[in-house]
Every structure is written in C-alpha cells, then in structure tokens.
Amino acid sequence: MQLSKRTLTGLLAIIAVGTCGCAGIPRLFAPMQPDGWSAQPVSLVCRFDHDAELDPATLTPVGDNGYYLYILTKSGNWDYRNTRSFLISHARQPWGHSWLILESPTNRLECGLNGNFGREKPTYGDGINQKFKDGDPNPISYLWETMSDGEIEIGNGNRTPTFVWRMPITRQRHQQIYTHVIQWKYGQIGVRANNCVDMVTEAAELAGINLIHRVRLTLPTDIKILWKRLHIWTDPKYRILEYSTPDVMEVDLRHLARFGIGSDVTKWYLDSNMAAPKSKDKGNAESRLGNRAEDGI
Numbered sequence: 640m641q642l643s644k645r646t647l648t649g650l651l652a653i654i655a656v657g658t659c660g661c662a663g664i665p666r667l668f669a670p671m672q673p674d675g676w677s678a679q680p681v682s683l684v685c686r687f688d689h690d691a692e693l694d695p696a697t698l699t700p701v702g703d704n705g706y707y708l709y710i711l712t713k714s715g716n717w718d719y720r721n722t723r724s725f726l727i728s729h730a731r732q733p734w735g736h737s738w739l740i741l742e743s744p745t746n747r748l749e750c751g752l753n754g755n756f757g758r759e760k761p762t763y764g765d766g767i768n769q770k771f772k773d774g775d776p777n778p779i780s781y782l783w784e785t786m787s788d789g790e791i792e793i794g795n796g797n798r799t800p801t802f803v804w805r806m807p808i809t810r811q812r813h814q815q816i817y818t819h820v821i822q823w824k825y826g827q828i829g830v831r832a833n834n835c836v837d838m839v840t841e842a843a844e845l846a847g848i849n850l851i852h853r854v855r856l857t858l859p860t861d862i863k864i865l866w867k868r869l870h871i872w873t874d875p876k877y878r879i880l881e882y883s884t885p886d887v888m889e890v891d892l893r894h895l896a897r898f899g900i901g902s903d904v905t906k907w908y909l910d911s912n913m914a915a916p917k918s919k920d921k922g923n924a925e926s927r928l929g930n931r932a933e934d935g936i
Contacts, residue, residue, distance in 0.1 A: 667854065667887055669720045675859035675878075678719035680887050683849050691847030692809055699899050700848065702807030705744035708816060708846045709904070710839055711800040712737045712889040719854070722862050735885040736798055737836045741816055750820060752838040753796065754789030754828035763830065776873035779858065782830045782880065789828030803908040804892040806901040808846045815845045836883035848900075852888040855881040 669678040687693065687700075694701050715735035718724040738751025755762050761769060763782060770778035808816070819842055827833050840852045858878055861870050872878060896903040 666718050666720050666724075667890060671857065672721050672859075674722055674861075675857060676722045676725075677857040678725075679855045680851055681853040681855055681881065683851055686849055688844070688847045688849070692812075697899065700806050700808075700846075700901065702812070703810045705742070706808050706810055706813045707740075707742040708806050708808050708813075708842065709740035709742065709749075709908075710737065710804045710806075710843065710850075710888075710892060711739065711795070711908070712802050712885040712892065713798050714801045714886050714889045715884075716801075717884075717886055719856075722859060726862065726864065736796070737839045737885045737888060738792070738795065739820075739839050739842055741813065741820065741842075743810075743813055748793075748817075748820070749795060750791055750793050751796070752789055752823070752825060752828065752835045753792040754786055754825075756788045758788040760784070760786065771869070776870070777877050778869075779871040779877050779880070780874070783877070785827055785829040785833070787826055787828075789825045789833075791823075791825045800905065800908065802889045802892060802903070803905040804896060804901050805904045806843075806846060806848065812846050816842045819845055831880070831882050834883055836885055836888055840883065840888065850888055851891040852883045853881055854884055854887050855879060 667678065667680050669676065671677045692701050693699060713736045715732045716728065717732070718728040736751065736753075738749065740747060740749045742748075757765060760766070761781075763784075766781035766784065767778050770781055823838055824833075836852050840850050843850050856879070858871060858880055860872055861868050863869075892901070893903070895901050
C-alpha cells in the first residue's frame with residue numbers, strides 16, 4: 640500500500656479549527672513517551688466565579704425561569720496515548736466542533752464559530768503540506784497561523800452532537816452572553832486561540848462557570864507513519880502545542896452532569912425539532928443577531 644505525501648502530511652494537521660462523532664470516552668492523558676510525545680488536559684484554578692448564582696444547599700447553578708445556556712459538542716474521540724494512536728484516531732475522524740444555544744422564554748438562538756475554509760490562505764492541512772514540500776524545518780509551525788475567514792454559523796451546520804449540556808442562567812447573564820455572541824470577532828480564527836471551543840467556553844464563563852477545555856501536547860521532533868519518517872519541528876518553540884478541543888470539554892461536561900451541575904439533555908435534543916436553521920448564510924446570521932456586521936460577524 641502506497642501513501643501519498645499529501646495523505647501523510649495531512650495527518651499532521653493536528654487540529655482543524657472549527658472542526659473536532661464519537662463512540663466512547665477519549666483517552667486524554669499520556670505521560671512523556673520515549674519519542675517525546677505527551678498529552679495533558681489543562682486544569683482549572685476555580686470551577687465557579689465568585690458571583691455565580693448557586694443553590695446554597697446543593698451548590699449547583701440556578702437561574703431565572705426559562706433562561707438556559709446549552710453547550711453542544713461533537714467529539715473527535717481522539718486517542719492521545721501516543722503519537723501513533725493520536726494520528727490514527729485523527730485520520731479516522733479529522734474534525735470535531737462545539738457550539739451553543741442561548742434560550743429565553745421567548746427566543747432560542749443556536750450558533751457557533753466556523754472557519755478554516757482556505758479562502759485567503761491555505762487551510763491548516765494544506766499549509767502544513769506545502770511547508771513539507773518547501774523543505775521548511777518547522778512544518779508544524781503553520782498551526783500557529785491565524786485565519787481571517789471565520790464566520791458565525793447559525794444552527795448546527797448539519798452536525799449531530801455527541802453530547803448536549805444545559806445549565807440554568809439568570810436573565811442578566813442571558814443578556815451578557817447574547818452581547819458576547821453578537822460582538823465576538825468571528826473574522827479571526829486560530830488553532831491555539833479563538834476557535835469554536837474558545838467562543839463557547841467564554842460564554843460559559845459569562846454564565847459563571849469555568850470549563851476544562853484545553854489540552855497541552857508535547858510534540859516529538861519526528862513522527863513515523865508506516866515506513867515514513869517526517870520531521871515536524873526544529874525550533875523548540877514549536878515543541879508545545881496547547882489548544883481548546885471538544886474532546887476535553889465534552890469529558891468535563893459529562894462529569895458535571897453526573898454531579899448535578901447542569902444536565903445531560905442529549906436525548907431530548909436529538910428527539911426534538913429544536914435545532915435552529917442549519918444555514919451558514921452570513922446575511923441570515925446578521926439578521927438573526929441584529930445586523931451587527933461591524934462587530935466582525
């Protein structure tokens with residue numbers, strides 16, 4: 640079996656922004672391996688903000704009647720145990736996503752951040768591939784680039800979530816999150832910051848809760864795929880890659896739901912017709928959000 644250079648190097652696109660189905664819980668941790676690989680979810684300092692609205696008896700979030708924040712994830716179910724398992728799982732499911740629903744008694748908005756379309760510069764996968772072709776000593780460095788083709792996506796983008804979590808919020812926090820959604824700078828999108836998960840977790844912070852959502856990877860200088868050995872970095876500044884991922888956040892959300900912090904409403908979502916229109920049309924997005932095009936939508 641012969642693999643093309645594009646196929647091999649495409650596996651090195653460790654994450655595609657706006658992109659990360661799943662069967663089972665992903666393996667998210669790996670101690671340092673002989674080849675230099677390791678993976679570690681980034682922990683929290685504090686779960687709740689100091690002014691979070693919590694039930695004094697159960698210390699779980701409370702809100703006003705009919706106001707909710709939903710967080711939806713489509714996990715890539717990537718296996719972080721070692722370089723080989725990560726690349727194989729990433730090749731099997733190269734993308735994932737996270738988005739939100741903001742609900743009030745009179746309105747429901749489902750939206751998220753999408754991008755990496757390759758409109759103004761190559762996509763992350765193509766960019767890494769080109770760096771290999773050019774003999775760049777740090778082909779993985781393309782994941783440090785920021786794209787300018789991000790956009791708001793109204794609805795679920797024809798995605799089926801692997802998990803849906805719901806948290807009650809107050810009317811005031813609902814307004815704060817709505818402002819966050821319409822003012823987010825959608826035009827800028829990246830791997831290490833400003834991706835779909837970052838947009839959602841910042842909304843959660845405004846709801847008074849902090850979520851575990853980032854992973855820190857230590858990358859080996861070379862990776863081996865079958866008989867091919869590929870050099871991915873020379874400059875040590877590309878040794879550590881930290882980013883937000885639906886895999887990590889979904890595990891945290893499932894953990895919270897088991898302890899009564901928010902609730903698992905996945906079945907309800909999948910059985911209902913509640914999903915917002917699946918249009919990616921920018922004009923429709925601006926209309927739904929009050930024509931705030933000047934805010935980067």
